[in-house]
Amino acid sequence: MRAAALQNPYWLRLSFDGAHSWLLVDLDPTVAGTYGQVLYMSEVEELAFAVANSVTELLATFAADLDQGLYTLDEGALEDDNEFLVPDATINLDNWAQTERWRNALTN
Template sequence: MLSTRAQTRRKSPPPKPFWAWNSPPTCANTCCLPTAKQGLWWNPRWIPIVTSGSGHLFCVDLDPGPAGTLGQIILFLHDDKGRYLIAHSLRAWFARLTADLECGLYEIVEDENGYQHFNSHALMWSSLEGQELYEPPPKPEDI
């Protein structure tokens, strides 16, 4: 490992962190609401708070785009260049999740080991963008 002094004299960029080993440093973002988010593949000022277990990350965005909000929640998909605005704040996201849970949008399912959890699309259906990435949410009349 290089000392701090040696790192500051390096001509080449520092090694990529473990989570970015196969990611280009930047990538055009063609997703919805592009001015709310930076058009990057990854930004170290996106703080992961929830993971899907498959590489997707819900992050607090500490470096939003010009129309974004500091602290907004975005979704990083490891296999997609799109970045989705989930909520304008953690509080707003939790409020939406709570309201959707209380109105019956989500169901608790039990896996083969007896563990109970929400159906797999719970966090997406309460998002501002990307609700239909994997499966459309149920219609209100079907709840």
């Protein structure tokens, strides 16, 4: 991924992992993409792929994953008042290459 691609003004940043990965709303999709799709982008791995067709779909998937118990509250988070959820290994985007869900997303 070229550095210029990281600065696309039509990619709205939804989240950042504090290192080199983002979730972005894509307002400038390729021919194969969908306007408003949500992309996972890793600067280190030099890749980007769609994780949802829309923010609505992303939130619906998140809610379903919560209902299925695929997130837990980080144990140390309560101690430093910095609460966050930890995804199950089967859905963790940081490990996309080891998860069926995200490997499939990359190949579709």
